Amino acid sequence: MAVTATTKPKKTLSLKRIDWRETLHLVKKQWSAYLFLSPWFILFMIFTVFSVSFSLYLSFHEWNIIEPDKQFIGLENYIRLFKDERFYQALWNTLLFTGFGVPLGLASGLIVALLLNTKVRGQGIFRTLFYIPVITPLVVSSVIWKWIYQGDYGLLNYYMLKFGLIKEKLLWLADPDLAMPSLIIMGIWMGTGGTMVLYLAGLQGIPEELYDSAKVDGANGLQRLMFVTIPLLAPTTFYILITSVIGSFQSFAHIYIMTNGGPLRRTTVIGFYLYETGFKHYEMGYASAMAYILFAIVFILTIVQMKFVKGDIQY
Amino acid sequence: MAVTAKEHELQKVSPSTRLGVNTLLLFLGKLVVYALLIAGAILFTAPWAWMLSASFQPLGDIFNWPPTWWPEHFTLENYRRVLRAAGIGRWYVNSAFIAFSVVVLQIFFNSLAAYTFAKRRFPGRDAIFVFMLGTLMIPGVVFLIPNYVILQHIPLFGENNILGQGGIGWLDSFWGLIVPSAVSVWGIFFIRQYMKSIPDELLDAARIDGATEFRIYWQIALPLSGPALAATAISTFTWNWNDFFWPMLVISNPDLRTVQLGLALFVVQNRTVWDVVMSGSVLATLPVLIVFLIFQRYFIRGIALTGMK
Numbered sequence A: 001m002a003v004t005a006t007t008k009p010k011k012t013l014s015l016k017r018i019d020w021r022e023t024l025h026l027v028k029k030q031w032s033a034y035l036f037l038s039p040w041f042i043l044f045m046i047f048t049v050f051s052v053s054f055s056l057y058l059s060f061h062e063w064n065i066i067e068p069d070k071q072f073i074g075l076e077n078y079i080r081l082f083k084d085e086r087f088y089q090a091l092w093n094t095l096l097f098t099g100f101g102v103p104l105g106l107a108s109g110l111i112v113a114l115l116l117n118t119k120v121r122g123q124g125i126f127r128t129l130f131y132i133p134v135i136t137p138l139v140v141s142s143v144i145w146k147w148i149y150q151g152d153y154g155l156l157n158y159y160m161l162k163f164g165l166i167k168e169k170l171l172w173l174a175d176p177d178l179a180m181p182s183l184i185i186m187g188i189w190m191g192t193g194g195t196m197v198l199y200l201a202g203l204q205g206i207p208e209e210l211y212d213s214a215k216v217d218g219a220n221g222l223q224r225l226m227f228v229t230i231p232l233l234a235p236t237t238f239y240i241l242i243t244s245v246i247g248s249f250q251s252f253a254h255i256y257i258m259t260n261g262g263p264l265r266r267t268t269v270i271g272f273y274l275y276e277t278g279f280k281h282y283e284m285g286y287a288s289a290m291a292y293i294l295f296a297i298v299f300i301l302t303i304v305q306m307k308f309v310k311g312d313i314q315y
Numbered sequence B: 001m002a003v004t005a006k007e008h009e010l011q012k013v014s015p016s017t018r019l020g021v022n023t024l025l026l027f028l029g030k031l032v033v034y035a036l037l038i039a040g041a042i043l044f045t046a047p048w049a050w051m052l053s054a055s056f057q058p059l060g061d062i063f064n065w066p067p068t069w070w071p072e073h074f075t076l077e078n079y080r081r082v083l084r085a086a087g088i089g090r091w092y093v094n095s096a097f098i099a100f101s102v103v104v105l106q107i108f109f110n111s112l113a114a115y116t117f118a119k120r121r122f123p124g125r126d127a128i129f130v131f132m133l134g135t136l137m138i139p140g141v142v143f144l145i146p147n148y149v150i151l152q153h154i155p156l157f158g159e160n161n162i163l164g165q166g167g168i169g170w171l172d173s174f175w176g177l178i179v180p181s182a183v184s185v186w187g188i189f190f191i192r193q194y195m196k197s198i199p200d201e202l203l204d205a206a207r208i209d210g211a212t213e214f215r216i217y218w219q220i221a222l223p224l225s226g227p228a229l230a231a232t233a234i235s236t237f238t239w240n241w242n243d244f245f246w247p248m249l250v251i252s253n254p255d256l257r258t259v260q261l262g263l264a265l266f267v268v269q270n271r272t273v274w275d276v277v278m279s280g281s282v283l284a285t286l287p288v289l290i291v292f293l294i295f296q297r298y299f300i301r302g303i304a305l306t307g308m309k
Helices: A002-006 A011-015 A020-029 A031-059 A076-083 A085-116 A123-135 A138-148 A155-162 A179-204 A208-216 A221-232 A234-249 A253-258 A270-280 A284-310 B002-012 B015-054 B077-085 B088-119 B125-137 B141-152 B174-181 B185-195 B200-208 B213-224 B226-242 B245-250 B259-269 B274-308
Strands: none
Touching: A020 A031, A031 A284, A031 B088, A031 B125, A031 B141, A031 B174, A031 B185, A031 B213, A076 A284, A085 A123, A085 A179, A085 A234, A085 A270, A085 B015, A123 A179, A123 B015, A123 B274, A138 A155, A138 A179, A138 A253, A138 B015, A138 B259, A138 B274, A155 B015, A179 A234, A179 A253, A179 B015, A208 A221, A221 A234, A234 A284, A253 A270, A253 B259, A270 A284, A270 B141, A284 B125, A284 B141, B015 B274, B077 B088, B077 B274, B088 B125, B088 B174, B088 B185, B088 B213, B088 B226, B088 B259, B088 B274, B125 B185, B141 B174, B141 B245, B174 B245, B185 B226, B200 B213, B213 B226, B226 B259, B226 B274, B245 B259, B259 B274
């Protein structure tokens, strides 16, 4: 991740051989450092390190959480996953949700940030208004949007009919073809504010001189945007991309409240399928295998994004 | 290319008309920017405004077609009903207790670890730090099942024996919501980045004067990290107040429900009582909204900083 770049690991380790007596001496002298870390370290070891390992262990077992017996079944859970059509469907839904939702959210956040960065009056008010959806509890957002998408009395149908965009009322969340796009649109509403704040910070970090010299070279506004602003925002874009992809891959709460995975499982994303498998059907081993496949996908996507963006960043 | 085009233009148009055209363009540009921003702000605020408006309308008016944005028959009845029926008072207390506990624990534990990573030299520091950051890449859903099982087997709680068998451990209790959230890698990382900018001379001077490391942390590093602590406190509070998934898995006793959990279950069970649902939603949002509006300076700066470093 971008964050690791700030630390320089191994440098001291590889340059000189470790002097054990010196190390031991330092450990003794700095014993309280370990004490300071211990509250975090203990919880981290239990709820992160042990947890992840335990999940891997479970993924090789069949277990229904109620009985103490965990039966070792090797790779069977993973093999079953590769044959599970519902899993593929959930994977496809997740890819749709992420593939459309993340770029759209990125673009809308960037547009708002660019508009706000033109030294408009009331920047603070606009920023607050765009940011409120981000802090609104997911449960509440789901309630509001359920109403917006409601078929008979919903706001969206009313205004789309009024402006002649549709001819008859649509059942946004109950129509298998519309449910996923509806969730994606709602996702843009929820995500734009967060992206906007990050882009605003990124924009403020671009030195004014660069624009001045671009102007001297005769670049117009669009050229300055394409060749100065957007390339220099690449690190911000990269950061947003990685965190939103990870976030989008585990969406659950609003889907649970708004569509419950339906209609026809068309909004069952991986996070939701995992919840169903683990906490409704009590197939803990199978759900853990699913979590690990998800982990692998997110890991690969992150590496690909790193490679892809690294080649692009130039200063 | 661009330069020659510009020179060409310069020769053709006299300076004064150029100025006039530019001012006009600039003015039109501004107008477009404002129009777009206002349109966007309306679109982004509308869902929210509608919820607020509906929460003050009788059920019949909520179903009006066209929708009424300004309550025609203003009423507080929805709020009275939600306060009476749904037990939201209890949920409020629960949510507040959990969110405050997590904030206090996180501020203390995170900043203690952050100080140690930022300002102390000890064997293994960089290795531990990099390992810690590496775990940020793991998606949260990976932890769901194992952490649920771990909570179930906490020894000597929830009628468990010393081996963690026989009972429910920390499931269906606030312990299970608070303890796993009592530290955060993001929080540690963020505060550490901030503490790195505290000059070492300041800390060394205190060391020479014989101050213990804890005292240096408590009396120098901590007070100097106010903005970072505020930013993490606010985002931790918001996150915990808004969290729904983990409480849903852990809590089954109705008396222990949080606001979000209670509201979500209420929505799922009573699909038609939109009046009560709307006022409940407003009440569930109010605390984070207030915290956000008061502290948004820290909040937005904090989020921006975490992203940039």
